[in-house]
Amino acid sequence: MTQAPPPAIYSLAVPRFVGVPTFMRLPYVGLDAVAGHEVAVYGIPSDAGAPFRTGARFGPQAMRAQSIMLRPINPYRGNLDVLGTLRVCDAGDSPVVPGYLPETMLRIEAYTAALLAAGCLPLGIGGDHSVTLPELRAVAARHGPLALVHFDAHTDTWDAYFDGLPYSAGTPFRRAAEEGIVDPARSIQIGMRGTLFKPTDISQSIDLGYRVVTTDEALALGPANLARAVAERVGDAPAFLTFDMDFVDPASAPGVQTPEAGGPSAREALAMLRALHSIRLVGADVVETNPLYDGPGQVTALLTATIAAEILALIADTKRGNGKTPAGGG
Numbered sequence: 001m002t003q004a005p006p007p008a009i010y011s012l013a014v015p016r017f018v019g020v021p022t023f024m025r026l027p028y029v030g031l032d033a034v035a036g037h038e039v040a041v042y043g044i045p046s047d048a049g050a051p052f053r054t055g056a057r058f059g060p061q062a063m064r065a066q067s068i069m070l071r072p073i074n075p076y077r078g079n080l081d082v083l084g085t086l087r088v089c090d091a092g093d094s095p096v097v098p099g100y101l102p103e104t105m106l107r108i109e110a111y112t113a114a115l116l117a118a119g120c121l122p123l124g125i126g127g128d129h130s131v132t133l134p135e136l137r138a139v140a141a142r143h144g145p146l147a148l149v150h151f152d153a154h155t156d157t158w159d160a161y162f163d164g165l166p167y168s169a170g171t172p173f174r175r176a177a178e179e180g181i182v183d184p185a186r187s188i189q190i191g192m193r194g195t196l197f198k199p200t201d202i203s204q205s206i207d208l209g210y211r212v213v214t215t216d217e218a219l220a221l222g223p224a225n226l227a228r229a230v231a232e233r234v235g236d237a238p239a240f241l242t243f244d245m246d247f248v249d250p251a252s253a254p255g256v257q258t259p260e261a262g263g264p265s266a267r268e269a270l271a272m273l274r275a276l277h278s279i280r281l282v283g284a285d286v287v288e289t290n291p292l293y294d295g296p297g298q299v300t301a302l303l304t305a306t307i308a309a310e311i312l313a314l315i316a317d318t319k320r321g322n323g324k325t326p327a328g329g330g
Contacts (some may be wrong), residue, residue, distance in 0.1 A: 008072065008083050014111035021064045022090035023125070024072075024309065029089045031114050038086050039315060040120035041079035041308070043093035044108055044285070048101040048305040049130025049169040051161055053257045055292035056128045059304070060093060062255075062291035063125050066298050074313040076274040085316040091115060094124075101130060101167055109134035112283075116142050121315065124285035125308055128257055129156055132242050132285055133172040138182035139240055139283040147186035147237040148173065148210075149230055149279065151269075153193055153260035155205040155212070169257065169288075176184035177208045184209030186237045188230055190272075191215050191247040208318075215263055219308070223268075231278040241284040243273075243307055245300060253292025253303055266303050273310045281318065284311050 009025040013063050022028045023041040032039050043060025050056060072083040082088075094111035097103045112135050115122045124135055129152070150156075150173065157174040160166055166175065173189075176182040189205055193215040196202070205212050211233055218226055246256045249263035264272070289304040 008302045011071070013066070018067045021068055021163065023064050023198065024067045024070050024083070024304070026088055026090045028084070029091060031091065031111075031118070034089060034091050034115060034120050037089040039088045039123055040091040040115045040118075041123045041125060042091040042111070042115065043089065044096070044124045044126030044131040044135075044287075045093055046096040046104050046108070046126065046131055047128045047257070048096070048099055048104050049167060050128045050257055051168055051170060053290055055100070055290040056126065056257050056288055057096075058099070058291050059118045059127060059287070059289035060125045062294070062298060062301035063286075063289060063305045063308065064090070066302040067309070069302060070305060070309050074310075077313050077317045080316055080320065081314060082313050082316045085320055086312065091120070105130070105134040105167070109138045112138035113141065120209045121281065122283050123308065123311060125304070126285060126287045129169040129242075129244055129287050130167060130172055131287060133167070133175055135285060136172075136176050136181050136240060136281060137179070139187070143184040143238040143282045145180055147234040147239040147284070148176070148188070148190050149234065149239055149241040149244070150187070150189040151191050151247040152189065153191055153246045153263060154244070154258065155189055155192055155201060157205045157208060157210070158197070158201075160277065165260070173205070173210070174208065183237065186234055187211070188213065188233045190218050190226070191263065193262055219264065219268065219295065223271045226272055227275035227277060230276060234279055236280060238282040239279050241279070241281055241311060243311070245286070245288045245304055248303065253300040255290050255292070255300030257288040257290050270306065270310060273307060273314070275313055277317070279314065279318070281311075281315055286311070
């Protein structure tokens with residue numbers, strides 16, 4: 001009989017400033033002990049794909065430090081006890097090789113695949129957006145082509161950066177479509193805004209088959225209608241949710257890799273996530289938190305941790321609603 005995993009540290013019994021920070025004070029386990037958990041939160045500390053600001057490699061540490069403020073009950077989903085519904089652990093960090101993106105991607109893919117093989121749904125906290133491509137490769141190898149639910153100010157579907165180089169934080173979702181690991185016809189990109197390199201920066205995603213919802217369109221739709229659009233687009237396909245923190249306006253999230261003025265507030269972004277439903281998540285990540293540019297109150301790191309917790313709540317709500325465990329190990 002499998003022994004129940006230990007619970008998160010209870011902050012009414014042990015002060016938050018005591019102990020080594022893990023995500024939401026969850027138990028830390030290595031790869032050899034993740035079996036028995038339904039969701040594994042893990043850091044992806046790489047910014048080797050960053051075309052401008054570096055520092056997102058420190059994002060997982062900052063998110064863990066601020067996540068100690070989070071509590072297990074989610075009142076926005078009917079007082080759902082997220083950590084009582086899901087068996088969740090902090091699985092440490094994926095190995096990376098600073099400055100060597102192709103090798104780093106191989107190591108991220110292998111680490112993600114190991115979590116999946118142990119039966120865990122992987123929830124990455126990182127890292128620049130290049131880290132999502134190896135995650136998608138690992139998850140698609142187990143579940144087949146994925147529906148992508150992508151919150152971001154930018155499409156990240158450029159063909160190349162810097163003299164034709166194919167891998168960066170700006171190219172993962174073109175590569176994913178080309179490799180057949182994402183099904184653009186079941187995928188949606190939300191939050192695009194700002195100035196462009198070329199007039200085709202948005203249409204290039206549409207040409208690949210993605211549905212694009214700009215920031216203006218998302219705010220005009222409102223959370224409930226946007227959630228319906230996501231559910232209709234994804235259908236019953238296995239889905240991967242990726243949330244780039246530059247989706248949020250830099251007034252609410254200054255500590256990001258590529259800030260873009262004019263985005264949703266923290267409240268609006270959380271409302272959009274809390275409205276999501278009927279998505280069969282098999283993987284997720286929250287990326288591009290850069291604590292080197294955060295404010296003195298670490299507001300970006302706190303918001304990032306809160307967004308990751310809302311993704312956990314969506315997974316737990318799906319489990320509660322259909323009586324099934326999350327689709328981590330297949």
